[in-house]
Amino acid sequence: MRVINARLRDHIGLCDIVVANEKISSIKEHDSETVPVGDEIYDAKGYLTVPQFCENHIHLDYANTAGVPRDNQSGTLFEAIEIWRDRKEAGLTRPEEIKHNALLAVRSCVEHGVGFIRSHADVTDPDLIALKVLLELRDEVKEWCEIQVVAFPQNGIIAFPHGKELMEKAMSMGADVVGGIPHLEPTYEDGVESLKFIFDLAQKHNAMVDVHCDEIDDPESRFVDIMAAETTKRGMQGRVTVSHAVAMGYYPPGYLARLLPKLVESEVGFAVAPRENLQLQGRDFGAPTPRGVAPIRMLADRGISVAFSQDSICDPWYPIGDGNPMLNMDSGLHVGHMLTAQYIDRCLDFISYNPAANMGLQDRYGLDEGKSASFLILGATTDREALRIQPRVLLSVHKGKEVFRQAAPVIEWKT
């Protein structure tokens, strides 16, 4: 496959990209003289070419379940967890249904340009049904979307009967990443113990770590600190992601000033879900209402990898969502006060290179010769324009194979 007239960031002229054996074999200045023979040709017509987007944090096993067994009336995270517990206890988590709903969610993400997904799978279930389903799905869609599955203890590791054994079993069955939820363990000490267990388990399986950390409107929830310390102490820099980190938005400046250098040193990445947490957090505070999103500009200013993610598609936590990374990016940049040139001219990093680094894909990810041929043609010419107009994905290629293409929209003015 050969894509001609592709616009690359940081490159003045248009380029031709040649794909062979799932990889980018060459990127050269567009050559209008030489007509290649034998290649399938796609004319990008000067539109922007970027790597396929990465969805750093989503729950595919929860997707498309909103309203069953009931709607979340309060809109809080705690009611969502209660609804999910009731759903599991009522036996409403049938494997065929989870797979059907999860596949719809994967397709929705992919249609918005995603090629790589990290999904949590709830393992606080003695039968590990969601995990088995997502491991199967990971295999079934791998030709057109790469999925990492996180062993995620929704109801805690210490708090849930046989929590540690279930986590061990999930990793032995093939989960890729070790998850956790320390702020929902019964005590602070239990939360710390759960984190030490998580890091031990990750080291045992040579796996990455991705923890729901401090997703709570409580300025005293301080597990990000422990995650940074454990990462540094164990030499796991670059292999650990902090998800959500909502409480950081409430930390006093003095504490943050002490924490930020530790985060830089530990090289933890952050996956934040601005739309989801704008919906869930900061309720019942009166005015002014805190918005419950980590201080992402502060993190990004210090060079920490921040990814904007979806978290939920139509589930008890979040009643809408369709897996469009550009919408999450738009919300994140707004809530983070990041509509400055420094960020809007590189905004696609927050849904491409940053999550790719958090997901450990960086060695094969990107628009360079020798990298995986997983890229998009967007209906825009710059990052800033993409943010402004939310363009269509005109072409999506995953590991050298075309996933889909669609025409740029045409409006027929009648006046």
Ligand SMILES: [Zn+2]
């Ligand atoms: Zn989550």
